[in-house]
Amino acid sequence: xxxxxxxxxxxxxxxxxxxxxxxxxxxxxxxxxxxxxxxxxxxxxxxxxxxxxxxxxxxxxxxxxxxxxxxxxxxxxxxxxxxxxxxxxxxxxxxxxxxxxxxxxxxxxxxxxxxxxxxxxxxxxxxxxxxxxxxxxxxxxxxxxxxxxxxxxxxxxxxxxxxxxxxxxxxxxxxx
Numbered sequence: 001x002x003x004x005x006x007x008x009x010x011x012x013x014x015x016x017x018x019x020x021x022x023x024x025x026x027x028x029x030x031x032x033x034x035x036x037x038x039x040x041x042x043x044x045x046x047x048x049x050x051x052x053x054x055x056x057x058x059x060x061x062x063x064x065x066x067x068x069x070x071x072x073x074x075x076x077x078x079x080x081x082x083x084x085x086x087x088x089x090x091x092x093x094x095x096x097x098x099x100x101x102x103x104x105x106x107x108x109x110x111x112x113x114x115x116x117x118x119x120x121x122x123x124x125x126x127x128x129x130x131x132x133x134x135x136x137x138x139x140x141x142x143x144x145x146x147x148x149x150x151x152x153x154x155x156x157x158x159x160x161x162x163x164x165x166x167x168x169x170x171x172x173x174x175x176x
Contacts, residue, residue: 009055017050032135034079036120079122079133080140084147086128088159092149093125102130106151114147129164 011017016031026042042048049056086093092105095116102114116123121134121143130147134140144163153160154169162168169176 011053011055013053017055019048019050034119034122034135036135079135080137081131081133081142082144083132083164084130084144085162085164086130086160086163088154088157091128091159093128093130095123095125102147104150112150114150117143122139 005039014033018029018031020027020029028040028048030038030040032038046064071140085102090105094103095101096103096113099118102116102125103156104112104114106112117139120136120139121132123133123143124131130144132140132143148161151160153168155168157174158168158170
């Protein structure tokens, strides 16, 4: 778990940290469990030291940066997760055998293939439930929106992609 002590941060065991120096600029590199790297350019007033599982601040003149770093590391504790449900008779999806594509059968004459970003996202498909996990919430949301746009939602029958726990009102069928 993530904790903040005086001028120390106790880091989660899943992430790895190291420092780079480039043209008189110090950069903190954070490697996530999915082997992606995030970079923070450190201001000149901040001096950091890393021991086994703690990150200590030696000279801080700006306390807002301390709170920024602590909130930034919180997102690496557990990944952001969203789920889509594929509703409709005959609509199916699965992940290709080489884990490079999400294959969807959405009532068209062909199978749609969506390329997967395996470095940033962890995608799984169980029956008609698509689960996407990642440490960057924007990438998770963008992938799901791109997938949702493949099949327009049917407002009469309710066919299409639904977020888990999403509620939509359906239109009434015309009666003569």
